[in-house]
Amino acid sequence: MADRDLLRATAAETASLIADGQVSATECLDAWLARVGEDDLNGYLWKADAAAAGQTVDRAAADPVAGVPVAVKDIFCTAGVPTTAGSRILDGYLPPYTATAVSRLAAAGVPMLGKTNMDEFAMGSSNENSAFGPVLNPWDHGRVPGGSSGGSAAVVAGGLAPWALGTDTGGSIRQPAALCGIVGLKPTYGAISRYGMIAFASSLDQCGPLTRDVTDAALMLSRLEGRDEMDSTSVGIEGGVDPPSATDLKGLRFGIPADLIGEGMEEGVREVFDQTAATIERLGGSIESIKLPHSDHGISAYYVLAPAEASTNLSRYDGVRYGIRESNADLDSMYEETRGEGFGPEVKRRIMLGTYALSSGYYEAYYGRAQRVRTMIVRDFTAAFEQVDFVITPTSPTVAFGLGEKTADPWSMYLNDLYTVPMSLAGIPAISIPAGTAEPAGGGPGLPVGFQIAAPAFSEQSLLEAAFALEGAIGFNQAPPGAKR
Amino acid sequence: MIEREQVLHVARLSRLKLSEEEVAVLERELSSILDHVDRLAEIDIEGVEPTSHVVPLENVLREDLPRPSLDRRRALEGAPDPYEGAFRVPSPQAEA
Incomplete structure (x- = not known):
């Protein structure tokens, strides 16, 4: 079959083409890798090479989605594959282990096409906070794709991947999906393991699919969800997820x-x-x-809670265990210069905001109050x-x-x-x-x-x-x- | 309002080296963000419990059995300055 038809297919359609023998998993991957090589959106930070990925396809499981390759946001740790979270501070980092979401897809026989560009540490709504340059919106290269999963959204919309994995803390899957004209699903917190997903705000972070249609979103979610002993907050979705089939909304x-x-x-x-x-x-x-009387306070509460959690999560980037190191004068200078050089402006802004909100004398006024407003927003939805x-x-x-x-x-x-x-x-x-x-x-x-x-x-x-x-x-x-x- | 001294204090707590220009920008931006965030003070939160986690979970436990952890050699592979099986850091004391 012509590559053109293959590249137009949804993930579910591609799975059928492979199952029917119209295209082999290896041909499918080769066609997609050739497309990835033509990336004109700055969507990918790392691209798989055919030989390495080919091995994954040969080992493909009996799963119906086997062979449909996926683009993965660069926030997921992937063993031996560069993982930057869009930050200079992780330049050159090769994780020693793989995130559960990625290994679940790999276990289903889904090869990885590449790692997608993103706002640094998932902080942003436009992808302009990436240390590696902004992603361009495939609809208009003068516009942003949204963020923070802007690379994942742009490559799916622009025909550079059949589907992609992203993460959403305050809208980072849904907003770029909207701005690029595709489907984006943020599952319930706890539906999917966060193990190996580089942490931004741990009480909010959740990964999910960016796809061409709703069927593909269900398909990917069905492979991702589930309890994982490596993330004690993961519980999965009872009864799993089936392909949707409703044709009306009667009574809803x-x-x-x-x-x-x-x-x-x-x-x-x-x-x-x-x-x-x-x-x-x-x-x-x-x-x-x-x-939803308190929801218009959501942004205010979020911009206390998420930066507060981020300021503690990002304390691990200190030039000791991974990533870059600047200066060896003395310990404090090493920390301060590594972080001063390694983080971009938005990440610094949020670390500062979060540290301030958690600092002595301000904790109750900001963090404590925002947590209580969060309760009121939860109650509004209930x-x-x-x-x-x-x-x-x-x-x-x-x-x-x-x-x-x-x-x-x-x-x-x-x-x-x-x-x-x-x-x-x-x-x-x-x-x-x-x-x-x-x-x-x-x-x-x-x-x-x-x-x-x-x-x-x-x-x-x-x-x-x-x-x-x-x-x-x-x-x-x-x-x-x-x-x- | 955030003042320059507070920006410097918080930068110190955050272990962030900032340029003079960054300090000036953050003084302005953090003040502006906090002006918006301060609207939270309008809400009556009397008697409302804080939410730190949305999924009702309690005591997620597993059996306490020994099992292999990340190999030391692999754990050190990404370190900027590994030394004899450990992470080496500069001295906490600035050299004279």
């Missing part, structure tokens, strides 16, 4: 949090959101107004889910913005995550699906708009069913102009 109630959405939303995003809500009703679902089955919002208030447009004002960048952070604080699953395109502010060709659906903890199956039914009715089938997919 969808809640719109009027008090959360509105602020800073682009007109085009609102139009697509309203159209999608109308599509839900056409499919038999009902739309209700709900209250109350909302007594009224409705799902909460819906746009994924991001805007379409993809221009490179450099929001770097001068950190808070305006943080507001990109206004609609995704509350779900992260509550630990609940949420998916972004492409719902249409909208003209950016200032005009120009249409750019993708994401639609977010959130559900109660561990109800991934019903979330995927609803997203699948809605995806079918929306019929978004657009690839970025010029992308080979």
Whole structure:
């Protein structure tokens, strides 16, 4: 078969092509590796070579997904393969072990295509915080792909990978998926092991799939989820995950949090959101107004809690055990110069903010208070889910913005995550699906708009069913102009 | 508001060497971020318990059995300055 057809297929379709013998796993990998070699988005930080990956395919398990290669965010430790988390401080680091999420996919026979670019230590919403240069949005190379899993989103949207693995702390899977016009799923906190995932904010970090459609998201999640004795906070999803098949939304109630959405939303995003809500009703679902009274404080609480956790997690980068070292004058100078040289501006900003919030005299006012506000946000969702089955919002208030447009004002960048952070604080699953395109502010060709659906903890199956039914009715089938997919 | 002295204090706690320019930028940016974050003070949190973890879990235990851990040689492979099976660091005392 022609490579062109292969590169246009979803992961599930590719699995069928391999199963039917229309293409071998090795041919599939070779075709994809050739595409990876043409990366014009700065999406990959490391690319697999055919010989090494070929061995993985030969050892492929009997799993139906065997042979469908995956792009992996560079935040996952991969034994013997460079892992930087987008940071100069980990330049040259070769982890001695592999993250559980990656080894689970490998055990299913899924070869790794490469490691994808990202905001340094997953801190960012535009990928401009990577120490290795920003990723370009495949829809418009002058715009950001979103972040922090911007590389993973861009390579899937741009036809440089069939599917990808990312991580989401406050929106880092969903927002780039939205800005690149693909599907991104953040599972329930605890659904998937975090072992080997370089830690940013441990009470929020969760990995998940970035895919071309909802079926692929379910397929990857089914292989990733499960308890892992290497992560005591992992519990898995009871009953596992099956391919979704729903074609309507009859009897399901969808809640719109009027008090959360509105602020800073682009007109085009609102139009697509309203159209999608109308599509839900056409499919038999009902739309209700709900209250999430504390969710608009989500960003404030998040920018205390996540930096606080990050400031402690990142204390391990001290020039002693791995990564770079600067200066050998005395111990403190070595620490300070290594970290001063190794970390970029956004990481320094968050370490400073987090250390301040945890410092003597400020702990209760900031960290303690933010933890209590988090409780109130959790309670808001619990109350909302007594009224409705799902909460819906746009994924991001805007379409993809221009490179450099929001770097001068950190808070305006943080507001990109206004609609995704509350779900992260509550630990609940949420998916972004492409719902249409909208003209950016200032005009120009249409750019993708994401639609977010959130559900109660561990109800991934019903979330995927609803997203699948809605995806079918929306019929978004657009690839970025010029992308080979 | 964050003042220059506080920026220097927090940088010291964080073991971060900052340039003069970085100190000035952080003084401005942290103040601006905290102005937004300070809105949290508007919320009545009286009697509300803090949340540090969202999944109800208690005492995740395994049997306490010896098992192999990361090989020492491999653990040292990424170290900037390994020495005789250990991580070597410069002296805590600055040399005169």
